[in-house]
Amino acid sequence: EVQLLESGGGLVQPGGSLRLSCAASGFTFSNHAMNWVRQAPGKGLEWVSAITASGGDTYYADSVQGLFTVSRDNSKNTLYLQMSSLRAEDSAIYYCAKGYCSGGSCYYHDHWGPGTLVTVSS
């Protein structure tokens, strides 16, 4: 059974940093692209970032480009999101999602973790 479990969320002051983790199990982690998606309280879904299976390529939403860094450790089956210069508008539930990509195209995020809440406030 595929399982994804995010951790690392919490309360952080504006301008601060936080690193989220996503522990994966139940599938061959190193074969799959992974994504981060966030949802501000009462708002819709916002795709944040993706990383290819090897970790060689990373992608970001315009809103976090240059502020967030996605990485992975395939030996530990773990995905990370390093967030810096956090702002109030970064407050959200952060989900990691397993991707399916083939032949240079991506088709879906089929499994999601329960999410971890990040609150940016003084």
Next chain:
Amino acid sequence: DIQLTQSPSFLSASVGDRVIITCRASQGISRYLAWFQQKPGKAPKLLIYAASTLQSGVPSRFSGSGSGTEFTFTISSLQPEDFATYYCQQLNGYPFTFGPGTKVDIK
């Protein structure tokens, strides 16, 4: 970046009703579109990918169609467990983007 719009943003329906949601892309995305269902306090659930392919285990009352810039999501006969918010997502190219969502409520 590719923008997605959904209509309606909210709809009120009864059990047994046929529900149709439209998703429009700001530029052509071929068939790289997925549909998700989200219930309060839960992670999104993948229902349909590649515009019309039903994810394993998803009931056949859910269906999708379309290509290019216009897509449709249909629930043929609304069930009590279907009251939720539905999102489309394009995966044609990075950055991936989601539509704003359609909340389906009980009439």
